Amino acid sequence: MESSEGALVKEAVKTSNGPLLIFGQGPVIDRVTRVIPQEGLNTSGDEDVNFWSENLVKAASELYKRGQIPQIIVMGGKTGGKQFSSEAELIKQRLFKAGIPENIIETEENSPDTIANLINMINMKDTQGTQDKEKYQILGSPYHISRIQILMQLFKIPFNHVFSSDEVLRFVARNNTDDSSLWDTKLLTEIETRLDPDSNLYYRDKQGMEKRNYADRLIHDDLWTRELLEYPESWLGRVADIKNPDKRSEILAGAEKLWPGILQSKFGINRELDSPEEIQLKLTRIQKNPLSQETVQQWIEENKTIGWPKNVEARLNTLIQERHQK
Numbered sequence: 001m002e003s004s005e006g007a008l009v010k011e012a013v014k015t016s017n018g019p020l021l022i023f024g025q026g027p028v029i030d031r032v033t034r035v036i037p038q039e040g041l042n043t044s045g046d047e048d049v050n051f052w053s054e055n056l057v058k059a060a061s062e063l064y065k066r067g068q069i070p071q072i073i074v075m076g077g078k079t080g081g082k083q084f085s086s087e088a089e090l091i092k093q094r095l096f097k098a099g100i101p102e103n104i105i106e107t108e109e110n111s112p113d114t115i116a117n118l119i120n121m122i123n124m125k126d127t128q129g130t131q132d133k134e135k136y137q138i139l140g141s142p143y144h145i146s147r148i149q150i151l152m153q154l155f156k157i158p159f160n161h162v163f164s165s166d167e168v169l170r171f172v173a174r175n176n177t178d179d180s181s182l183w184d185t186k187l188l189t190e191i192e193t194r195l196d197p198d199s200n201l202y203y204r205d206k207q208g209m210e211k212r213n214y215a216d217r218l219i220h221d222d223l224w225t226r227e228l229l230e231y232p233e234s235w236l237g238r239v240a241d242i243k244n245p246d247k248r249s250e251i252l253a254g255a256e257k258l259w260p261g262i263l264q265s266k267f268g269i270n271r272e273l274d275s276p277e278e279i280q281l282k283l284t285r286i287q288k289n290p291l292s293q294e295t296v297q298q299w300i301e302e303n304k305t306i307g308w309p310k311n312v313e314a315r316l317n318t319l320i321q322e323r324h325q326k
Contacts, residue, residue, distance in 0.1 A: 015067050015068060015069065015070050017068060017069060017070060017137055017160075017161065018070075018071075018134035018135045018136045018137055018159075018160070019069070019070070019071040019072065019073050019106075019134070019136055019137070020060065020063065020068075020069040020071070020072045020073070020136070020137045020138070020139055020163075021073050021075065021121070021136050021137065021138045021139065021159075022056055022060055022072060022073070022074045022075065022091060022139045022140075023056075023075055023076070023114060023117060023138070023139070023140040023141075023144060023148055024049070024053055024056070024074060024075055024076025024087035024088055024091055025049070025050060025052035025053045025056065025076075025087070025140075025141050025144065026049075026050075026053075026076055026077075026079035026080075026087045027079035027080055027087075027209065028047045028048070028049065028078065028079050028080025028081075028084055028085065028086070028087055028090065029047070029048055029049070029050055029080060029208060029209050029210075030042055030046055030047065030048070030080075030208070031046050031047065031048040032046075033207060033208050034048075034050070034206070034207040034208030034209055034210050035207075035208035035209060036079075036080055036081070036209070037080045037081055037084055038081075039081045039082065039083050039084075042084070043083075044083055044084055044085070046084075047080050047084040047085055047090065048090065049087060049090045049091060049094075050209060050210050051210060052141045052165070053076075053087065053090070053091055054094070055141070055165040055166060055169060056091060056139060056140075056141065056165045057091055057094040057095055057098060058098075058165070058168075058169060059139060059163060059165040059166075059168035059169055060072060060095060060098075060100070060139060061095065061098035061099060061100060062168055062169070062172050063139070063163065063168065064099075064100050065099075068137070068161075069137065070104065071104050071105075071106070072095065072100065072104060072105045072106070073105075073106045073107070073108060073121060074087075074088040074091045074092050074095070074105060074106070074107050074108070075087075075088055075107075075108040075111060075117040075120075075121060076088040076091065076108075076109070076111065076117070077109055077110055077111040077112050077116070078109065079112060086107070086109035087109075088107035088108060088109045089107060089109060092105050092107050106124075108120050108121050108124060114144075114147065114148065114151055115151060115235055115238055116238075118151055118152070118155045118157060119155070119238060119239075119241045119242055121157075122155065122157065122242055122244070122247060123241075123242065123243050123244075126243060126244045126247070134158075135158045135159055135160045136152075136157065136158065136159045136160075137159065137160065137161040137162070137163065138152065138159050138161070138162050138163065139163045139164075139165060139168075140163075140164065140165065141164070141165055141166075141217075142164045142165065142166045142167065142195060142214075143214060143217040143218045143221045144217075144221060145162065145163075145164045146221070146225060147221050147224060147225045147228070149162060149323075150225060150228055150229070150316075150319060151228065151235075153254075153319045153322065153323065154228065154235065154251065154254065154255070154319075155239075155251055156247070156250045156251050156254055166191050166194070166195060169187065169191060170188065170191050172184075172187075173185075173187040173188045173191070174188070190202070194214060195214055196214070197214055197215040197218060198215070200213050200215075202214075219300060219303070222303055223291070223296060223299055223300070226299060226308055226312060227291060229258075229308075229312045229315045229316055230309070230312050231288075231289075232255055232258075232259055232262060233266075233267075233286050233287065233288050233289070234288050235288075236255060236267070236283065236286055237283055237284065237285070237286030237287065237288060239251050239252065239283050240280050240281075240283035240284045245276035245279075245280070248276070248279065248280065248283075249271065249276070249279075252269070252271055252279070253271070256271070257318070258315045258318060258319075259315075267282060267283075267285075267286055268282055269282050269283070
């Protein structure tokens, strides 16, 4: 008779869903102090991931047990320093300990940020010959998941199922039994406390990098998301790092739809006349200007009062409509 564990594995392998992309939450931190390790002082093996990445592991293992995912791609570079393991490798080790077979887990370990995650994943899949042959599933931290979806659309990576780690854990806490009176109230309380933007109760006893609360993370992800949709140069130049010219062309066509005429007028790119090599060279010349502190403060205040500018909201709505049409 087949064990229940064997049945779960069998079900997971047979699912028709695409691979799950897990977006690591860095940086890699010291196990004890929870601050970024210092090369030369800390030794390899002292590094760890924060509790946001721990939650990604817990959520992924629950999705796997329920037959939702046949393959996993974990993304995250050596954000704690060159001598330490990457976010992706540390998460992979935890996934394996949680019972997920190592042979279904791939890692992308060369990325310092989310855009690099996607570029390296595109190039990896292109090398494997599996680019755009399936729709991915995505798993991210709750404050990160909106920006992930926008970047997936900007970089023309197809996806369907979207999971926030804490929402998966909330579902598990509420559905671990048929008797609702036996909900995992401890876990539910922890999630509610952690995700309350008006409270710092969960974080006040944390150390190092983990003292940064949910509200602060939401604010900064909102800033970075607005930047993507207000200034194409904040991400467009990095399209040059994509090796496949057809993929680059597809991404530029999407940018042209959001910012009509801007490729030619601002960046001198003519998609009809320029060769792929010329386009790639011109992309490398696009410079991203960091947001000034004055702009950051202005955007934070606008977010509290009037929200995003109408033209930026319109680009967001365009992406939302495209998403609903697929």
